[in-house]
Amino acid sequence: MQNVFKLDALANAPLKTDPYPYFTVDQAIDGDKISDIIRAFPAINDGGSYNIDDVEMQPDFRSLIDSIDTPAFRRIICDKFDVEVMDLPMMITLRGYSRKKDGRIHTDSKTKIATILIYFNETWPADSGRLRVLRGEQDMNDYVEEITPGPGSLMAFKVTDNCWHGYPSFEGKRQSIQINFLTSEAAGNKHRFFHRLSARLKSLFK
Numbered sequence: 001m002q003n004v005f006k007l008d009a010l011a012n013a014p015l016k017t018d019p020y021p022y023f024t025v026d027q028a029i030d031g032d033k034i035s036d037i038i039r040a041f042p043a044i045n046d047g048g049s050y051n052i053d054d055v056e057m058q059p060d061f062r063s064l065i066d067s068i069d070t071p072a073f074r075r076i077i078c079d080k081f082d083v084e085v086m087d088l089p090m091m092i093t094l095r096g097y098s099r100k101k102d103g104r105i106h107t108d109s110k111t112k113i114a115t116i117l118i119y120f121n122e123t124w125p126a127d128s129g130r131l132r133v134l135r136g137e138q139d140m141n142d143y144v145e146e147i148t149p150g151p152g153s154l155m156a157f158k159v160t161d162n163c164w165h166g167y168p169s170f171e172g173k174r175q176s177i178q179i180n181f182l183t184s185e186a187a188g189n190k191h192r193f194f195h196r197l198s199a200r201l202k203s204l205f206k
Helices: 008-013 034-040 061-069 071-081 185-204
Strands: 022-025 091-098 112-120 131-133 142-149 151-158 171-181
Touching: 008 022, 008 071, 022 131, 034 061, 034 112, 034 151, 071 151, 091 185, 131 151
Parallel strands: none
Antiparallel strands: 022 151, 091 171, 112 151, 112 171, 131 142
């Protein structure tokens, strides 16, 4: 699977700086391929993040994952956020199900340089569950933009002390990929260890 990402759309997306550096793309994945990718999205029926190496992948989805880590994609992130990620480790995790407690307001860990979220849902009729770019940590309704987690929608942001985001409580299928550029391999190993441990504990207690 070639040219899965609409790299021109990512490169040309305007950078917004209020309240922190971020950009969005409504349809970041090739329209001819998005439905196949959504159908091939690994079945994840529990909440939380799953390491990409800990799920079974069909060929269409594997091709998407293999296409993510390219110099062109990394260069866009470098240029947008004025960061240097060309040689930094990348971590990819998946989410397939949102619990009522998910989506709470938070900022990302300081071991992350940039975060890219891509959504893989055919439609999104629900009013809740839409990602919000927030001005602070207290009020979910104090937001500057709301991103619908539809087919191939993307939101990328620079990790800062005030990169507050979250979404109103939603329970149900909510498929996404999270891509992170990390400060070090050690940070990546730590994140992956805890994601794997969480997944195993959920499996044991089913």
